[in-house]
Amino acid sequence: MQIKKLLLGLLLASPIISWAQGSQVNTQGQKAVGMAGAGSALFVDETSIFYSPGALSKMDHNAVSIGASAVMYRSAFREFNSNDVHHTKFKISPPFSVFATFGPKNSWWKAGLGVYTPFGGSVDWGDQWPGRYELNHLQMRAIYIQPTLSFKLTENFGIGGGFVYNVGLVDLSRSIPTASADGTPGRAELSGMGTGMGFNVGVHYHLEDEFAISLSYRSQVTTKLKDGDAEFTVPPALAASFPNTTFDAELPLPSSFNIGLTFPASERVDIAADATIIGYSVYKELVFDYKDNTPVLEDTKQEKKYENALSAKVGVNYEVCDRFDLRAGGGYVYSPVRGPYVSPETPDNNRIMGSIGFTYDLNDRWDLTGAYVFQRILERTVTSANTGLSGTYKTNIHAPGISLTYKW
Amino acid sequence: MKMKRIFKNTALYIGIVSTLVATSCKPEIEGFQTTPGEANFSKYIAVGNSLTAGFADGGLYLEGQQVAFPNLIAEQLRQVGGGDFRSPFFSENERNGSGYLQLKDLVNGQPVMENITDNLAYREPGKLSKYTDDVENLGVPGMRLDLSKFGPFGAANMYFERLLQDGDVGTKTYMDFATEKNHTFFSFWLGNNDVLGNAMNGAVTNPEDPTTVLTETATFEHAYREFITKLTENQQKGVVATIPDVTAIPFFTTVTRGTLIAAVKAESGQDVQDLYIEIGTGTSRAASDDDLFILPFASAGLLGNTSGENPAPYGLHPSNPIESKYVLDSDEVTAIQARVKAFNNIIKKVAEEEELALADAHAYLNRVQKPGIVYNGVAVNASFITGNAFSLDGVHLTPMGNALIANLFIEAINKQYRSRIPKVDASKYRGVRFP
Numbered sequence: 001m002q003i004k005k006l007l008l009g010l011l012l013a014s015p016i017i018s019w020a021q022g023s024q025v026n027t028q029g030q031k032a033v034g035m036a037g038a039g040s041a042l043f044v045d046e047t048s049i050f051y052s053p054g055a056l057s058k059m060d061h062n063a064v065s066i067g068a069s070a071v072m073y074r075s076a077f078r079e080f081n082s083n084d085v086h087h088t089k090f091k092i093s094p095p096f097s098v099f100a101t102f103g104p105k106n107s108w109w110k111a112g113l114g115v116y117t118p119f120g121g122s123v124d125w126g127d128q129w130p131g132r133y134e135l136n137h138l139q140m141r142a143i144y145i146q147p148t149l150s151f152k153l154t155e156n157f158g159i160g161g162g163f164v165y166n167v168g169l170v171d172l173s174r175s176i177p178t179a180s181a182d183g184t185p186g187r188a189e190l191s192g193m194g195t196g197m198g199f200n201v202g203v204h205y206h207l208e209d210e211f212a213i214s215l216s217y218r219s220q221v222t223t224k225l226k227d228g229d230a231e232f233t234v235p236p237a238l239a240a241s242f243p244n245t246t247f248d249a250e251l252p253l254p255s256s257f258n259i260g261l262t263f264p265a266s267e268r269v270d271i272a273a274d275a276t277i278i279g280y281s282v283y284k285e286l287v288f289d290y291k292d293n294t295p296v297l298e299d300t301k302q303e304k305k306y307e308n309a310l311s312a313k314v315g316v317n318y319e320v321c322d323r324f325d326l327r328a329g330g331g332y333v334y335s336p337v338r339g340p341y342v343s344p345e346t347p348d349n350n351r352i353m354g355s356i357g358f359t360y361d362l363n364d365r366w367d368l369t370g371a372y373v374f375q376r377i378l379e380r381t382v383t384s385a386n387t388g389l390s391g392t393y394k395t396n397i398h399a400p401g402i403s404l405t406y407k408w
Numbered sequence: 409m410k411m412k413r414i415f416k417n418t419a420l421y422i423g424i425v426s427t428l429v430a431t432s433c434k435p436e437i438e439g440f441q442t443t444p445g446e447a448n449f450s451k452y453i454a455v456g457n458s459l460t461a462g463f464a465d466g467g468l469y470l471e472g473q474q475v476a477f478p479n480l481i482a483e484q485l486r487q488v489g490g491g492d493f494r495s496p497f498f499s500e501n502e503r504n505g506s507g508y509l510q511l512k513d514l515v516n517g518q519p520v521m522e523n524i525t526d527n528l529a530y531r532e533p534g535k536l537s538k539y540t541d542d543v544e545n546l547g548v549p550g551m552r553l554d555l556s557k558f559g560p561f562g563a564a565n566m567y568f569e570r571l572l573q574d575g576d577v578g579t580k581t582y583m584d585f586a587t588e589k590n591h592t593f594f595s596f597w598l599g600n601n602d603v604l605g606n607a608m609n610g611a612v613t614n615p616e617d618p619t620t621v622l623t624e625t626a627t628f629e630h631a632y633r634e635f636i637t638k639l640t641e642n643q644q645k646g647v648v649a650t651i652p653d654v655t656a657i658p659f660f661t662t663v664t665r666g667t668l669i670a671a672v673k674a675e676s677g678q679d680v681q682d683l684y685i686e687i688g689t690g691t692s693r694a695a696s697d698d699d700l701f702i703l704p705f706a707s708a709g710l711l712g713n714t715s716g717e718n719p720a721p722y723g724l725h726p727s728n729p730i731e732s733k734y735v736l737d738s739d740e741v742t743a744i745q746a747r748v749k750a751f752n753n754i755i756k757k758v759a760e761e762e763e764l765a766l767a768d769a770h771a772y773l774n775r776v777q778k779p780g781i782v783y784n785g786v787a788v789n790a791s792f793i794t795g796n797a798f799s800l801d802g803v804h805l806t807p808m809g810n811a812l813i814a815n816l817f818i819e820a821i822n823k824q825y826r827s828r829i830p831k832v833d834a835s836k837y838r839g840v841r842f843p
Contacts, residue, residue, distance in 0.1 A: 078440070081440060081831045085436075087435075132784075132835060133835060134784070177787075237514045388785070394435040396434070
């Protein structure tokens, strides 16, 4: 009787990581957050490094800003035909951003540097919920570092581009169905860091106080995780089958194409609208390559089959007085994830969002901007193609944020 | 002082605000509307054999009793008007009951088992501590349909003897014992041993031992109908289950011609081509891949042995074949499968006539065996030790296997009686324990 061969039955289903829509809560600039993500054509400031590199050269001053949000991502799950609702633990993930511009004032060029986190999140379902063998917790963050140059081709037309260097961090755990002597399941913990490169380009055109348009493209950034740590807690008799080892994986972060428009509705009111196509269809599968393979620890490949996604955002900026602006916005995002590929790390679906925000000029040098965005990922009932887990997910995201700008 | 108070208040405000935010962020999902439907679950009884009793790992012990599938069903029934469900649990001091097998080690991938021998529940050899209080889990390991009307079985079967009042031992039948409980709902999964008792003995009937008999179809039908008629006397509703295939359980599928030959080759270095088996008719022939060997043969240590009377190596020479009691030869497999099919046809017919819910364990366990199922990310199949469904005896279920069977029954009840009983989260329950 060859038990070794029989042990194949214990096969680990592959660990899951996706930088899904669910992980994308855009909080790079608090002014745009206050308008639910719209405003790439409206705001000509240091955050244009991210939103509209073509607009950067139109800044008539230099500035440095620092901002952070408190993203509270809360999901609930109810297994099909069950009465027990499971919630993710309360976690705050703090995406941050720093933008700085350099260059002569009122010149034909401007340089800038942005450091920001376009993808990231933290979910913790714990090890007592029905999907424990799929995921316990996942924490991830992609930090983009983007030096940027922008030029004015004419007074009204700016063009810009930047180079993106990405540092990605991932940390996840899941239960393994190997009961120890006291009956508790085993556990796998995977963590790693990877890097990738890409670019960001854009153009910005405006007619004096009438109308402005921004087009920008952020390229796909393929993050290569190398030599991440894979640690397994299993009963001693199985330790040889689950050696602590390292793994390699590749995560494509999607490209996005954004078009933004803005026009004044009255002397003090501006309206802005943005639409974004996100190239999630690059995310077809996730491959995990373990350095040490055993009959039960084989390299894994998991299908993702994402589709491209689309989001639309509209916002209003109201200048209450010279030193105080109020804003509000709303938006809708179409999910890239098909039902059978929804997974607990980002139980995605189409989402609606609403936001409010303000900017207060403390004096000529200092601005304070605050914003609050709420997103509701609509309820979705799915059966996972990979694990068979069947049930209903629903998610609320709250993200209050604040930023401080110094101008000179 | 003032600073301190301000600080204190600030901390309080931050606390209140973050609590508000924390709770208001929580998304709500509308609950599952439970209802008993057309059934009355106020007194549920479970009639059956070792599977109903929670027997596992070759023994009946407290942990197994607690996760017996009827106990898991009863827990769910609490949400639809279910009442108390009592089981003849062993006490904490006698928690290891009859004793059971546990996995001691894996040596070169081979399982090494040991018997648990402490905290047993024997009041004298072959007799367990009595439990004569009222119970709703009426599962009796070893109970057969044909012996359910046979009073003396109460003295022969220690699990049944344990539950009987002293005056009833040897006289009261299981059918009488199980049908006087004033139940409102029942589960009935009996008949497995009418096949298994014979199959596990290699289809050899021992005339001294009625538990090795293969029950005749007519006897089965008569007893089945009589039992169900008594259980439904007052129009009670219930759920019945079909009998699994012998080829669906690791007891018969783990040890094969291929694994035995490989083991002989590895041990002796000889190039062995064939194994010889004694078939039902008493003659011997070379084994094929369609012959099934019983699990205990792997550890019997007989293969290749010689003796003074017979110098031919055991199992490797036509003149010293593997004894019939260790083998279900292909003809015996066919015959037993035909009998299982006949029994299941009776079960399905009676269920339909009496409008009872039907849990098709035969179909379900065949699916677990091939191609196997994935339950919430866990691979569940009929592989010995690693398949998560079957315990170390290769016949009975693990806690996870019990939870999955409980869900199969719940599904059947929901379908038949338009009830909405919530399902068990089977991922909470373990498979085989590893050292």
